Amino acid sequence: MKRSNEPIFWSLFGAGGVLSALVAPILILITGIIAPIGVWMPPQALDYPRVLAFAQNGFGKLLLLAVISLFLFHAVHRIYHGLHDVGMHVGTGTMVAAYGSALLGTLVAAYLLLVIGF
């Protein structure tokens, strides 16, 4: 029997699962609901200068990259296996599309975080 390469993807899935279990609900709540509406969070909290400073900070870059990248790797792993669960024949092509798009998202995020400056 061939040794599976799942450990690589499962590790990324697991890291993303822990991170998203910890902060995804609150991030969705803040950025997607309470800041746009303006309750429990003054809209100024997400003003350009404040967020820019965060993205230009080294620690902030790390957090932003971790959130975007690991959320993506967690999600595509579940989506890939979920497609199999609903009866789709998933092979190498689907795998490349799934993990490849998470990798692409990661690279784009990394590039943007460099371009945004320090």
Place this chain on the structure above:
Amino acid sequence: MAKIKTYVRPMQGWWRRNPFFVRYMIREASSVFLAIYAVILLVGLARLTQGEAAWDAWRAALTSFGSLVFHWLALLTVGYHAYTWWKVAPKTAPDLRFAGRPLPELVITAGGWFATLGASALVYIIVRWM
């Protein structure tokens, strides 16, 4: 020996036949909302690099009805992911014992929920006041 004739039952619709499986599929489907949210953040990051006007336009888009509906659904399903994540986390831990008895799974699960609460409080504080 002659080949024995058997009947193989089809798997189509398997998850609709049991509420346990329906909840499992909801858990898995939460990943779609998480993926879309991550892309929304990525787009926001891109807008941030394009200057204040682009950033403010992204923020304005988040006030639309469609965006609010999406984020409410995302909050529910990703919240369900977080809840089930800590519920199953003890299954990946080794068999732990405490004071001569198996460590109840609830200890790890509750620890996870408290971690989520704590992390959420931290994120809120950082966004609001820092």
Place this chain on the structure above:
Amino acid sequence: MAEPRTIEIEVLRYNPEKDAEPHFQTFKVPFTHDTSVLQGLQHIKDHLDGSLTFRWSCRMAICGSCGKMVNGKPELSCHTFLRDYYPGKVRIEPLNHFPVLRDLVIDQTDFFNQKLPAVKPYLLPKEDKPLSAGTHLQTPKEYHSYYQYSQCINCLLCYAACPQYGLNPKFTGPAALALLHRYNADSRDRGWQERAEVLNSEEGVWGCTLVGYCSEVCPKGVDPAHAINQNKVKSTMDYFGVLKFLMPRGGS
């Protein structure tokens, strides 16, 4: 003495010599407060239709023979009671995810002839101890590290519960993987390496997506989901070459 009430039992029938497909047949069965689903089936066979075919043996949830789908859930029919379904109907089908041989009887050969031997479910000690050396001694801690997983009665309810096995019968499956862990976790065993090929493969622990229904339905509290998923961690450490540093024995 209580008047026997009557409940409707709907059983899946399949005669390979006559039927293209299985079909349901309904029987009215008298029952009292302690009539099991198995006894309901036995009443049908004894008094209503002698051709109804189903497996059973001990009647006390230890032999693992009488597993059936009862209203869509895998149950030991000796361990499930008609009173809990009344006044609704009881629908009895063969265990899911296995080919149907006849009526409620499934083809179990995949498990017993393939999956079970593949995990080497026996102690592989470092060296053969002669009888004169005496018995193996274990501390309570060593005993507890595998005891729960040794309780499996091979009833196959977990396979009927596992959609991954249903979607891909090549998956080693819950009971076999739980037994694999049982032997790895036993302090008398040194067989981690010999079982590693099965464990680390796509058909091993990596075929599991932690649906968790297997542990829900297990009548013996084996918790195969726990056995499999803690071994995902070990398999990952083994993959990255760090298992030998953290767990020199590989096992528990």
